[in-house]
Amino acid sequence: MSGEASPNLDAALIYAHRGWPVIPIHSVQDGHCSCGRAACSSIGKHPRTAHGLKDATVEEAQIQDWWRLWPDANVGIVTGNQSGLVVLDIDPRNGGADSLTDLQGRNGALPKTIQSLTGGGGHHFFFQHPGGIVKSKPIVKGVDVKADGGYVVAPPSTHGSGERYRWNSLRNPDDVVLAALPVWLRAQLIQRVESLPKPSTGTFPGKIHQGQRNKTLARIAGAMRRHGADEATILQSLKAHNRQHCDPPLSE
Numbered sequence: 528m529s530g531e532a533s534p535n536l537d538a539a540l541i542y543a544h545r546g547w548p549v550i551p552i553h554s555v556q557d558g559h560c561s562c563g564r565a566a567c568s569s570i571g572k573h574p575r576t577a578h579g580l581k582d583a584t585v586e587e588a589q590i591q592d593w594w595r596l597w598p599d600a601n602v603g604i605v606t607g608n609q610s611g612l613v614v615l616d617i618d619p620r621n622g623g624a625d626s627l628t629d630l631q632g633r634n635g636a637l638p639k640t641i642q643s644l645t646g647g648g649g650h651h652f653f654f655q656h657p658g659g660i661v662k663s664k665p666i667v668k669g670v671d672v673k674a675d676g677g678y679v680v681a682p683p684s685t686h687g688s689g690e691r692y693r694w695n696s697l698r699n700p701d702d703v704v705l706a707a708l709p710v711w712l713r714a715q716l717i718q719r720v721e722s723l724p725k726p727s728t729g730t731f732p733g734k735i736h737q738g739q740r741n742k743t744l745a746r747i748a749g750a751m752r753r754h755g756a757d758e759a760t761i762l763q764s765l766k767a768h769n770r771q772h773c774d775p776p777l778s779e
């Protein structure tokens with residue numbers, strides 16, 4: 528085994544040096560998952576180690592040990608606060624491509640950032656974690672956010688389709704800067720993660736009238752802060768609420 532080249536090990540070490548904790552993931556051979564279960568529902572996508580994500584590390588010795596044990600293990604990168612990454616996962620088989628077109632049509636194009644192609648026709652867009660808590664969850668049809676508590680399978684892992692994951696050649700991590708999470712997406716994630724508090728007066732989400740405006744916006748800000756939103760996200764959200772719900776809007 529020693530001396531045998533493992534492109535997956537090389538990649539895992541590069542990611543670790545970048546500060547992205549990695550875990551070994553089951554691999555795919557002839558369409559079968561290395562876990563050996565005929566009915567595996569997550570072929571080549573689930574962790575190989577006993578404690579899964581909790582085992583993630585940037586320590587070279589541990590990474591060497593894992594890939595000595597399983598030279599063809601796929602590479603998982605942990606998302607969320609641990610790595611500073613939020614990944615937008617587009618799955619075209621579930622309508623993700625259309626959803627992405629729709630999202631960009633309403634909010635503007637995603638900024639240039641690191642991007643990988645899954646072996647199954649999907650895309651992973653990598654962004655800076657904004658701080659606080661961003662939960663991993665679906666946001667619209669075929670579009671998932673991978674953040675705290677999540678991970679992504681990374682190049683050059685093998686996909687169930689037989690293809691390998693790869694970096695978009697014009698969007699690879701060596702050449703492209705990790706973009707900030709777009710503001711509209713941050714705002715949406717915070718709202719999705721913790722639905723915004725409703726005031727006891729029952730006037731929200733309708734109009735917020737003079738005399739209630741400051742108090743209501745302060746209550747929203749307080750709740751977002753408690754849930755870990757950063758100031759920029761809070762400000763953005765308050766401005767949107769002010770414009771949409773305050774009658775008349777407070778001056779910004």
Ligand SMILES: [Zn+2]
Binds near residue numbers: 560562563568569
């Ligand atoms: Zn499996």
